[in-house]
């Protein structure tokens with residue numbers, strides 16, 4: 113029923129020749145928050161505005177809606193009271209004349225950390241928006257640094273695009289999975305069939321899926337420290353507990369097997385290894401991998417191996433897939449094209465099951481359920497897997513002497529070690545280096561603060577060790593994808609920064 117306020121409002125609008133949109137425009141001009149739904153409710157008599165809106169309407173319509181002592185005003189006040197009471201009961205907060213419900217993020221996210229795109233990165237974005245040029249050494253995204261996909265890959269995706277309009281099999285196209293199967297055969301991983309291969313929208317999606325399918329509340333997963341933080345984040349999100357084992361800087365950042373052993377409990381379900389490693393650039397030798405396999409065998413654990421950098425290894429060193437050493441242990445091996453083919457934006461990765469699949473039949477059913485639920489991964493991106501994995505590998509040009517990634521690695525390694533108070537282990541693969549800060553010299557107690565200070569003073573963006581689940585404030589990660597001239601500029605600025613910086 114139209115109330116007296118609404119009647120008066122409609123009359124006033126008619127007299128002025130205003131439509132609802134005119135009132136909205138006038139409100140916007142005056143910086144008053146007024147939504148379409150609000151004004152239509154006032155006009156239809158469903159609700160009555162609060163005081164600031166009443167004042168505004170009185171002003172623009174030249175009618176005193178707040179007339180003291182008037183019958184209408186008393187009715188207005190009473191109705192307002194009633195509406196406020198109802199809203200209060202609904203536990204809503206005030207906004208634009210209504211009480212609005214607030215939505216909070218789920219508590220599942222409370223302990224999830226992903227600083228590679230976290231608060232320091234947000235501050236960098238704010239500085240950029242204010243006109244600053246920021247040198248970004250925070251994320252392993254090859255394209256912005258002038259790396260592009262091989263021509264053949266682009267050509268093949270273009271020519272197959274019209275055949276990729278529909279959903280594929282939930283695990284992926286046959287051609288893609290066949291090529292991955294052959295790739296695993298070349299890496300001497302036994303017993304992999306087409307059915308054991310799942311393509312994903314990047315390795316990222318599959319890390320999440322594989323942890324969601326496995327973990328119950330309180331289940332523990334051994335994860336390296338430092339790690340690629342998505343692993344810890346996905347274990348936590350899935351309700352599990354990430355237990356970090358140390359990778360030892362004194363031993364070329366190899367996993368500390370004794371520490372790993374100490375951290376296995378009756379709740380441990382799996383060990384994650386990242387080899388070659390992000391953020392350290394380590395490449396694990398056979399004897400270390402063998403010891404990890406032995407532990408997994410002894411304690412009946414699953415091995416998750418993230419091998420996305422396995423085609424980015426310097427000096428012709430060999431990458432050994434841990435699954436090739438573990439024909440009797442259930443293994444899940446991850447890789448993709450984001451790094452080796454410089455197509456991180458296409459979103460294509462895969463995971464491969466191998467070893468004792470019988471003991472994991474129920475888990476595999478869970479993987480299949482989740483894989484089916486997302487229907488399939490990006491089909492145009494799957495269409496280039498066969499081309500990418502076969503034949504000539506253009507990435508090799510980058511990782512030999514004279515190649516960009518190789519030379520950038522050589523440069524950054526030497527340049528960082530020349531800065532007093534900084535030391536770094538030489539990476540053997542990938543495009544990251546994880547240098548150590550002399551915390552006594554710089555008096556650093558908070559590594560995230562250090563990255564904020566460097567960003568604000570030198571406009572260089574990097575991520576501190578904390579972002580990689582490293583528990584001391586004495587490391588940071590540099591992505592050395594930029595050209596040497598750019599790295600030189602960054603190192604000059606860092607040298608200057610470290611000459612005076614004390615926390």
Ligand SMILES: Cc1ncc(COP(=O)(O)O)c(C=O)c1O
Nearest residue numbers: 252314315316340390448450461
């Ligand atoms: C170790 C590691 N695993 C997985 C990923 C995610 O890769 P993708 O682009 O395939 O999702 C990254 C990306 O930086 C990574 O460094």
